[in-house]
Amino acid sequence: MTNPNIKVNIAEVELKNPVMTASGTFGSGREYGEYVDLNKLGAVVVKGVAKEPWDGNPTPRIAETYGGMLNSVGLQNPGVDEFIEKDIPFLRQFDTKIIVNIAGKSIEDYCEVAKKLIKADIDLIELNISCPNVKAGGVNFGTDPAMVEEVTKAVKKVAKQPLIVKLTPNVTDIVAIAKAAVRGGADALSLINTLLGMAIDIHKRKPILANTVGGLSGPAIKPVALRMVYQVANAVDVPIIGMGGIANGEDAVEFILAGASAVAVGTANFNNPTATIDVIDEVKEYMDKYNVENLDDIRGKLL
Numbered sequence: 619m620t621n622p623n624i625k626v627n628i629a630e631v632e633l634k635n636p637v638m639t640a641s642g643t644f645g646s647g648r649e650y651g652e653y654v655d656l657n658k659l660g661a662v663v664v665k666g667v668a669k670e671p672w673d674g675n676p677t678p679r680i681a682e683t684y685g686g687m688l689n690s691v692g693l694q695n696p697g698v699d700e701f702i703e704k705d706i707p708f709l710r711q712f713d714t715k716i717i718v719n720i721a722g723k724s725i726e727d728y729c730e731v732a733k734k735l736i737k738a739d740i741d742l743i744e745l746n747i748s749c750p751n752v753k754a755g756g757v758n759f760g761t762d763p764a765m766v767e768e769v770t771k772a773v774k775k776v777a778k779q780p781l782i783v784k785l786t787p788n789v790t791d792i793v794a795i796a797k798a799a800v801r802g803g804a805d806a807l808s809l810i811n812t813l814l815g816m817a818i819d820i821h822k823r824k825p826i827l828a829n830t831v832g833g834l835s836g837p838a839i840k841p842v843a844l845r846m847v848y849q850v851a852n853a854v855d856v857p858i859i860g861m862g863g864i865a866n867g868e869d870a871v872e873f874i875l876a877g878a879s880a881v882a883v884g885t886a887n888f889n890n891p892t893a894t895i896d897v898i899d900e901v902k903e904y905m906d907k908y909n910v911e912n913l914d915d916i917r918g919k920l921l
Contacts, residue, residue, distance in 0.1 A: 622905035623912045624898070626660065626880050628857045629780030629805035631741050633660035633715055633880065636913060637870065637898045640861050640884030641665055641719035641744060641784070642691070646705040647712075653891035658898060661715035663882060664705060666746050668721045669730045671697040676828040681817045686836020686863070687885055688815055690829040693721045693749070698734045706739055715741040717782065721749050725772045732777040744782040745773055745804075748811045760786035760811075763798035770802025782859065785809040787839075787846055796850040807850060808859035808882065810843045836885040837863040844876050851877020851918055865893060867900020877918035 624635040638661035644650060647662045656662060674694025681688040695701070701718075709716050718740050722728035732743060747760035747769060759769050766783070774781050783799040785792060787810040796807055812833025817826040825831075843862025851858050860878030864870055865886040873881050886893035910916055 622902060622910060624902060624905070626857075626913060628782070628859070628880060629742065631715060631780060634713075635660040635898050636874070636878075636880040636901070637894055638715075638717065638859070638880060638882045639663050639887065639894060640882040641717075641746070642689075642693075643884040643887050646701075647709055648705075650887065650891055654895055656709070656712040656714050658895055659714045660880060660898075661717050661741070662709060662712075663717040663719055663744060664701070664709075665695060666693045666719040666721040667695050667698045667701045667731060668693065668723075669698055669727050669734070671695065671700075672721075678826060678828055679832070681826040681832065683815070683817055683834065683836075683838070685838030686834055687888070688817055688827060688832035688834055689812070690827045690832035692829070693746075695721070698731050702734065702738050710739055717742045717744050719744040719746050719784070720773075721746045723749060724751060724753050725769050728769060728773050729776050732773050736776075736778040740779060742782055742806075743773075743777055743779050744784050744808060745770065746784050746811075747799075748784070748786040748788075758786060758788070760784075760795065761789050763794050766795055766798040767802040770799050770804050774803035780805040782806040782808050784811055785846075785850075786811045787842060787862075788814050792846045793849050793853045796854050800854050800856055804856060806857040806859065806879075807854065808861065809850060810839070810846050810862045813839050813842065835862070837865060839863050840869065840872075844872055847873055847878050848876040864897065865890070867897050867902075867904055870897050870901050871904050871916070874913060874917050875920055879913075879917065 840863030
């Protein structure tokens with residue numbers, strides 16, 4: 619077989635292939651433009667945007683760890699107005715779908731960003747519910763099922779584009795969180811976001827990150843991500859975008875076998891700028907090797 623069908627459908631939006639970037643690891647695509655042909659990607663998921671510019675956390679806010687990295691960047695971004703003015707026109711030069719990750723510190727914040735995107739030329743919205751809800755004392759939106767359902771329902775009510783809800787793994791029961799998002803109207807789910815972790819400088823006897831803790835990503839979290847994708851795929855009926863430690867085509871196929879409709883490549887972009895393209899090519903090679911004509915033939919089909 620020389621031309622397997624690798625198109626996928628996420629909430630009635632057709633992607634030419636199942637590979638996209640993970641929010642926060644690819645900027646708006648400009649940074650990787652000289653290394654990657656953005657036309658080849660299924661979608662570009664941009665870094666989180668808020669209703670107004672965010673400065674992010676103090677430095678140092680990145681730390682390399684065994685099997686991955688910790689980040690405490692804090693969703694630094696220029697705000698949705700500048701994003702609409704500068705980044706969307708840049709991305710629309712390319713034949714790829716645009717997914718906008720939105721952030722907020724209250725339900726009203728999220729809704730305001732979604733409203734500003736109503737007339738924007740984008741394809742999907744990804745709701746980042748790992749943000750701290752300032753009105754609830756800083757508790758992350760994504761850790762409480764009732765809050766997940768409430769914020770999803772509010773944003774879904776005002777959003778024009780299909781809504782993906784990105785789930786945090788820092789919970790006791792990922793299935794309960796996923797079901798809450800679906801009850802709230804999520805058209806798709808993406809998981810997982812980063813796991814909370816920390817690193818310590820034993821010589822200074824201080825945390826390496828200025829914020830003490832950060833989000834762990836990279837190969838080290840892949841087994842956790844796979845388990846959660848598998849659990850959620852067997853509990854809900856919406857498309858799932860799997861992520862967490864994907865660095866090559868074999869990793870991507872694992873997520874698809876676990877039930878994911880598409881995958882996102884994140885941390886791997888930092889040490890291999892062409893990681894996304896490599897994953898696309900290697901998925902095709904796998905399908906050719908095992909005579910898989912369509913990704914639906916293997917999605918969730920563990921033997």
